Amino acid sequence: MSYRLCISAIALSATTFVAGCTSLPSSGPASEQVEQQAALKVVNTRSASRKRPGVDYALVDISAAVLANVAQATTPTLQGSFGNRRGGVPNLPLGIGDIISVTVFESQSGGLFIPADAGSRSGNFVTMPNQTIDQSGRISIPYAGRIRVAGRTTSSVQDELQQLLANRAIEPQVVISKVASRSAQVAVLGDVNSPAKVELTEAGDRILDVISQAGGLSTPRLETYVTLQRGPRTATVLYDYLINTPAENIFMVPGDTVIVNRERRTFLAFGASGQNGRIDFEDADLTLGEALGKAGGLLDNRADPEQVLLYRVVDRNFLKQLHVDVSRYPSDQIPVVFRANLRDPSAMFMIQKFPMQDKDIVYITNSKATELIKFLDVVNSVSSTASGVSTDVVKTRDAVKDL
CATH class of the missing domain: 3.10.560.10 (Outer membrane lipoprotein wza domain like)
Structure with missing residues (x-):
């Protein structure tokens, strides 16, 4: 190939690059690749492209509508999962394994449990040995038999025992106390x-x-x-x-x-930021704006402020709340790339309200000017090599003639 043809090839390569070549070295995907390969784009909360990439993810622009739902989506709650139990304090019935004490009172001596010759005493009652509620949920009471108590309140068991002993004891009153609550x-x-x-x-x-x-x-x-x-x-x-x-x-x-x-709470920062790598939260409520600050901010000579990306897996209900059709996703967890355009002044307020989540990935893409500079460096090295090759050919030809 002649030197002129080599230069023509370089010029053609330059034209090809400007048209969209993304083969140059980079710390991550170009903004065009992120957008083109998104299975679903929510730009200003409206779905767009449907092209299927290797992993189906949704591209979501951070907006007021997203902020209204993202806090709820990123903060799981115990109240939401289990309710607040409107009855207040939960009822604790007797259960298998509980140890209980049963005391029977009679109105006077000479009844079933208090002998007639008992004499003067502090009270006409008898306390039975402590019992453990067995695997069948029952206890045994003399003259009343085996009584099912598991799952019942102490007051209901007391009422039943009083009825069962009424024909034998003198006006019986029963008191049941928990000694140990193992259930x-x-x-x-x-x-x-x-x-x-x-x-x-x-x-x-x-x-x-x-x-x-x-x-x-x-x-x-x-x-x-x-x-x-x-x-x-x-x-x-x-x-x-x-x-x-x-x-x-x-x-x-x-x-x-x-x-x-x-669990160490961290996020990953890549791309055109001042610091790349794993970064600790160090705060309970870290926002995207604060995360960018921790990562050293955007590099003026490299970053594209229109393409600040955050990678996260979200629940499908979050996208449903944005009125997005998620029928294409079989799983309840959907990969999402959130995008912030920091050339928009209002985005500065939004990133200060957008909550970070443990293991988020923040990626700041290179500007197109940076990619062009990379390409020109490649062109320069290729043209220098081509010039060197032509010189080497001349030297080799002259050396052959001298033989």
């Missing part, structure tokens, strides 16, 4: 000072109460999560959010499991 316990595990099973009381115990009874946290609260498992349902909240939101401090019910665990 009304919750387990508190993980990063607490004294993991244990905590016995619930009739006064009602909330989630912070049982954590306190387990010795409190053994980790920094800003990095500590609290998970509540109740039957097949599970919900996790940040401990700091729990103590700052009274409605989240819900009542415990028997069988609950509370797991406290520390």
Whole structure:
């Protein structure tokens, strides 16, 4: 190939690049690639392109409508998952494994339990040995037989025993007391000072109460999560959010499991920012604006302020609230790329309200001018090489003639 043809090829390559070539070295995808490969685009809350990439994700411009829903979407709640139990303190019926005490009073001596020669005494009553409610949910009472008590209140069991003993005892009155409540316990595990099973009381115990009874946290609260498992349902909240939101401090019910665990809260920053890598939150409520500040801001000589991208997996209900058709996504969790245009002055207010989430990825794309400079560097190196090659050919030809 002649030198003139080589230069023509370089010029043609330049034209090709300007038309959209993205093969130059880069720390991440170009803004055009992000937009073109989005399976779903929510630009100003309206869906657009439908092209299918390797992983179906949605491209969502950060707007007032997004801000109105994103806080709820990024903050799971215990109240929302388990309700606030409108009846207030949950009822704690007797259960299997509970140890109870049964005391029977009679109006005078000479009845079923108080002998006639009992003489002077402080009260006409007899307390039976403590009993453990067995696997069938029953206890045994002399002259009353085996009584089912599990799942019932003490007052209902007392009423039944009084009726069963009425024909034998003299005006019997029955009092049942819990000695130990093994059926009304919750387990508190993980990063607490004294993991244990905590016995619930009739006064009602909330989630912070049982954590306190387990010795409190053994980790920094800003990095500590609290998970509540109740039957097949599970919900996790940040401990700091729990103590700052009274409605989240819900009542415990028997069988609950509370797991406290520390998890380093971080986000990743890539692209044309002052600092790349994994960055700690260090705050309970970190916003996108603050995250950009932690990452050193946007580099003036590289960044495209129109293409500040945040990668996150969100619940499909979040997109439904934006009136987006999510039928193409089979999963409840949908990958989303949120985009902020910092050339818009109002976006500065929006990024200060947009909440960050643990393990978010912030990527700032290079400006088109930066990509052009990269290309011109390549052109320069190629043209220099072409010139060097032609010189080497001449030198080789002359060397051959000298042989």
